[in-house]
Amino acid sequence: MPTKDRDRFSTATRLRVLGEQTAARVYRSQTKRQARRSRLTGRAALLALVLCSMIVALAYPMRQYVSQRAEIADVQKQQDQARERVEQLRDLKARWQDDAYAEQQIRKRLHYVRPGETGYTVAGQGTAQQSRTDLRAARRPWYANVWDGVDRSDASDQ
Template sequence: MAVKDRDRFSTATRLRVLGEQTAARVYRSQTKRQARRSRLTGRAALLALVLCTLVVALAYPIRQYVSQRAEISDQQREQQQARQRVEQLRDLKARWQDDAYAQQQIRQRLHYVLPGETGFIVIDPDAAKQSRTDQGAADRPWYSNVWDGVDKSDAADQ
């Protein structure tokens, strides 16, 4: 037993035991860290899965909400424009109720003159040149001139 006691208290034995204990502690801490890491990884994966599910579940309703808000603002803008147009038309109607304005517009647009007045129409020189280029408009029957006018106005629309 004396040899055993001596070995037990020898420096080499103590260092070997101390190394084994240290190695056991390191191994245990590594396995705890790995266990903790694996738990955190599992938790992180679950958290990521939950977040992805929430994003996917909420993406469509949020998209619909945003598009509906844009549509509402478009409708409000159109409503405001319609209100402005109604106000303009009311103003125009009120002006046409005034006899002086109606008479002015009739004289201006339809070239009407009052009894005793002489009406003059000034012809644009450029328009006169253009009418001269029409080949014998005065020589043709009136219905040909009408159809030519319809064809020209139809071509202008296109």
């Protein structure tokens, strides 16, 4: 047998060839796996980029939507309060249309009396602090009381 044929059938040669074939297969499968991994990684990166772009693109409109909904709720609340106030004012207007109610309020607020009636004003109603303040105000000149009133109203605004 020639050496070439004998080498071909020798165990060492067969093991070497088998090892080379196995190494080639492993290398090819690793290369395919790496190629597949890199493709999946690229796809994943593209998907992540698209998702991030969509989130960024939708973030501002969503924020605007939420803030506008809150604004609408506030305006509706104000509108409900205004309607309630209008109803109160209509009731008050209807009461003032009644002559008996108007007369009652005039007598109470302006201390009017009918001809032949005697009007009384009770002094000392209120707290002791008010009485002392009223007495001090009565002893001072009228212009000092006016300026004190202006100062008090100015201080209450702050």
